[in-house]
Amino acid sequence: MNRFDSYFAYLGNELQCEGRKLQYLALEYGTPLYVYTARGFKERFQEIDSALSGIDHLICYSIKTNFNMGIITLMASMGSGADVVSGGELYRALKAGISPEKIVFAGVGKTREEIEYAVDAGILMFNCESFQEIELIEEISAAKKKKTAIAVRVNPDVDAKTHHYITTGKKENKFGITVHMLKKYLPRLKQHQNLIFRGIHGHIGSQIITTEPYIQATEKFIALIADLKKSGWGNIEYVNLGGGMGIVYHEESPFDMQMWAKEIISRLTPLGLKLIVEPGRYISGNSGILLTRVTYRKEGEAKTFLITDGGMNDLIRPSLYGAYQNVLNCIKRDGEEIVDVVGPVCESGDFFAKDRKITLTFQGDYLAVMSAGAYCMAMASRYNSRRLPAEVMISEGGEVRLIRKRDSWEDLLRNEMP
Numbered sequence: 001m002n003r004f005d006s007y008f009a010y011l012g013n014e015l016q017c018e019g020r021k022l023q024y025l026a027l028e029y030g031t032p033l034y035v036y037t038a039r040g041f042k043e044r045f046q047e048i049d050s051a052l053s054g055i056d057h058l059i060c061y062s063i064k065t066n067f068n069m070g071i072i073t074l075m076a077s078m079g080s081g082a083d084v085v086s087g088g089e090l091y092r093a094l095k096a097g098i099s100p101e102k103i104v105f106a107g108v109g110k111t112r113e114e115i116e117y118a119v120d121a122g123i124l125m126f127n128c129e130s131f132q133e134i135e136l137i138e139e140i141s142a143a144k145k146k147k148t149a150i151a152v153r154v155n156p157d158v159d160a161k162t163h164h165y166i167t168t169g170k171k172e173n174k175f176g177i178t179v180h181m182l183k184k185y186l187p188r189l190k191q192h193q194n195l196i197f198r199g200i201h202g203h204i205g206s207q208i209i210t211t212e213p214y215i216q217a218t219e220k221f222i223a224l225i226a227d228l229k230k231s232g233w234g235n236i237e238y239v240n241l242g243g244g245m246g247i248v249y250h251e252e253s254p255f256d257m258q259m260w261a262k263e264i265i266s267r268l269t270p271l272g273l274k275l276i277v278e279p280g281r282y283i284s285g286n287s288g289i290l291l292t293r294v295t296y297r298k299e300g301e302a303k304t305f306l307i308t309d310g311g312m313n314d315l316i317r318p319s320l321y322g323a324y325q326n327v328l329n330c331i332k333r334d335g336e337e338i339v340d341v342v343g344p345v346c347e348s349g350d351f352f353a354k355d356r357k358i359t360l361t362f363q364g365d366y367l368a369v370m371s372a373g374a375y376c377m378a379m380a381s382r383y384n385s386r387r388l389p390a391e392v393m394i395s396e397g398g399e400v401r402l403i404r405k406r407d408s409w410e411d412l413l414r415n416e417m418p
């Protein structure tokens, strides 16, 4: 199977995954329903792991892309570490059985409470994004009489050539510290007795489909590390290149993982550096879909609308970034038409697809929003007092397991005090 062939594909005219017909899953579990393939998560993880076999490396699955415990537990069972960006994600990673020595903690706004939690847990390292944060980690570590490992997130000012909302490695982005500013801060860092400066971190963006931005960032990082080593920072042993590896949503041609790995390994090996990567979308993106039912087929004067029971609160990428998500009918029919696939939420921006050619579709049909494993359920909300969807995982043997119950009406009111 080609790495980007969908795990959710037509067999005859019925959309299936691991031999399970998706419209039957929709009938059994209700919609909107997220459906994941365990094989997808495993194969993408193994692909990266084997591409990096030539270097001492750690893969830290980026929990933010999809944080269901059924998924984190699956990742833990394969030996994955975790990239977390909040106390909540750290809590999930630890609960799922990921060893603290495989957890890295990024994010520009870590609070005192979150830092204390991670220091107590003994995580592998913090990826620090500001000097204020480093000062606070030092203070907390000193109070707890602990030595805490940090990497500094360096903003390499590299253009990842992706959507501006998901570009993170340019000077004008809020992430990381520039090389120039880091160098000025080093004398102060030297005084911190409770910190071990172990690595350089750099996540330059998401959905990156060429190797060039990674090569540019890596070259900047190794030049910096060579400099640092000369001036007495001998503990620096890690380069963390973050995540960002792109997938296919539509007609993209993402880089080949083996080629990418070769370029990176050849640059890091002469300095004897270890590599951390934090892939999210690459592992989860094509490993999930959203099933949704057509509540109404509304033929307007200007357009035909397929109004689905899933909306922007369940899957926001098209509304948020104008992102393309492929939409397939679970039953392929003869004949096609051009429609808008829209949700029930009271916003004109509530759509999955606009002016899209799809199989002739009727009221009551089930649609699959494809490539919905990353940044979809993870960004779901209860806007319009809509209940969060259910999620199921299909194993390689075709067994289906509910990994999140649909919200009940009572769940909507939980924690509120009338």
Ligand SMILES: Cc1ncc(COP(=O)(O)O)c(C=O)c1O
Pocket (backbone or CB within 6 Å): 062, 064, 065, 083, 106, 107, 203, 205, 206, 207, 242, 243, 244, 245, 278, 279, 280, 281, 282, 374
């Ligand atoms: C620090 C960090 N690492 C990893 C990731 C995962 O990125 P992706 O899903 O593009 O692989 C992100 C995404 O925002 C991030 O901020």
